[in-house]
C-alpha cells in the first residue's frame with residue numbers, strides 16, 4: 330500500500346514539481362493550494378504525512394498545524410519554511426510538528442525526513458499501547474537505512490522480533506548482520522534476558538563444542554572444573570550464532586538435535602540439560618553451495634532458515650550512502666573531539682561512485698580515516714583515502730576499453746556492462762532522481778525502472 334502524503338503549497342510550480350517527484354518515489358499524493366482546501370482533503374483522506382508551506386495565503390502554517398494535530402494527532406507534519414524563519418520552525422517542533430525543511434528544498438533531505446516520518450508512523454500504527462510506542466522510537470536508533478530495501482528489512486525485523494522463530498540473517502561481509510541481530514533481540518520479548526553471541530569461525534574446532542554446550546569437570550585435559558556453554562548461559566534469552574556457515578559438520582549434527590529436542594548434554598556429561606533459547610544465525614557464506622558440496626547439512630539449513638532476513642549490499646542501495654556518511658562523520662567527529670560539520674559535494678560523489686565491496690564497514694573505515702585526515706571543518710576529496718578515487722572507472726571510454734579487452738564476454742554482455750555503468754552514472758548525477766535520470770538517458774520512466782531492477786542498481 331502506498332503511503333498518503335498531502336502537499337499544501339500556494340506556489341503552483343513547487344506544488345506540482347514536488348508532487349511529481351514524490352509520485353515517482355511511490356507515494357500517493359494529494360495537493361492543496363491553501364488552508365481551506367487542505368482541511369477538506371484531511372477530513373476525507375487518511376494521510377500519513379502532511380508537507381506544509383509555512384506561509385499560506387489564507388492562514389499561518391503554525392495555526393493550521395495546531396488545528397490538524399488537535400483532531401489528527403497521528404499525522405506527521407513536515408513544515409517547509411523560507412530561510413530566516415527557522416526560529417519559528419523550532420517553536421513549531423515544540424508544538425508537535427514532526428520536522429521542518431528550509432527552502433529551497435533539498436530533495437535528498439526531504440526524502441529522508443519523509444521516509445523517517447513514515448517509518449515512525451507505521452510503527453505507531455502497529456502498536457496501540459503507549460509503552461511499546463515509547464520503545465519504538467528508539468529501536469532503530471543507530472541503524473541507518475532510508476532505502477526501500479533497508480526499510481523492508483526493518484519492517485521484517487519488527488515483525489519477527491515478537492515471534493520465537495529462528496532467524497537466519499544473510500548478507501555480504503560488513504552489511505550489518507550483527508547490528509540487525511541485536512536489533513531483533515532488543516525488540517523481542519527476550520530483551521530483558523541475555524543476548525549471547527558466539528562466532529563459529531573464530532573459535533578452534535576442538536574448543537567450539539565446549540564453548541557452545543559446556544563441559545563437565547575432567548571431560549578433557551585442562552577441564553579442571555565444570556563450565557557452562559553459551560546455550561545454557563543464553564537460557565530464556567537469545568543465542569546469536571555468527572558465521573554459522575563455518576560450523577563443522579559434527580557440531581551441525583549436535584546443533585540440529587538441540588533445535589529439535591531443546592536439550593543437550595555438556596561435553597563429557599550424561600545429564601540432559603533443557604534450555605529455552607531463541608536462535609538467530611548469520612552468515613555471509615553461500616550456504617546453497619556448501620550444501621551442494623556436502624559441507625552444510627540440508628536439514629539444519631531448513632531448521633535455521635525459518636525466517637530469512639537478507640541485507641542487500643551497499644552498492645544496491647545508493648540512497649543509504651549519504652545518510653550513513655553523515656552518521657559516521659558525527660560519530661567519529663565526536664570520538665576524535667573534532668568539529669567536522671559535513672562533507673563537500675565532490676567528496677560525496679566519490680563515495681557514491683565507489684562500489685564498496687566491504688559494504689558499510691568499509692564506508693565506516695573510510696569516513697573514520699577522512700575525519701582524521703581532515704584539517705578544516707568539512708571533508709573534501711583530498712581527505713578521502715586515495716584508493717576510493719583512482720580505481721573506479723568513470724569515463725565511458727575507459728570502461729569501453731576495459732570491456733572490449735575482456736575476451737570471455739559476448740557482445741551482448743559488453744553492451745549490458747556499459748549500459749549498467751551509464752545508467753548508474755546518470756542516477757548518481759541526478760542523486761537518484763529517476764524522472765530526471767530517465768529524461769537524461771532518453772528512456773521512459775518505465776524503461777528506466779525495468780533496467781534499474783534488471784541491473785540491481
Ligand SMILES: Nc1ncnc2c1ncn2[C@@H]1O[C@H](COP(=O)(O)OP(=O)(O)OP(=O)(O)O)[C@@H](O)[C@H]1O
Pocket residue numbers: 471472473474500501502503504505506507508509612613653656689690693
Ligand atoms: N545500517 C547501518 N547503520 C549504521 N551502521 C551500520 C549499518 N550497517 C552496518 N553498520 C556498521 O558497519 C559495521 C559492520 O557491521 P556488522 O558487523 O553488523 O556487519 P556484518 O554483516 O556482521 O559483517 P561480517 O559479515 O563481516 O561479520 C559495524 O561497525 C556496524 O556498526
Ligand SMILES: [Mg+2]
Pocket residue numbers: 506507571
Ligand atoms: Mg558479523
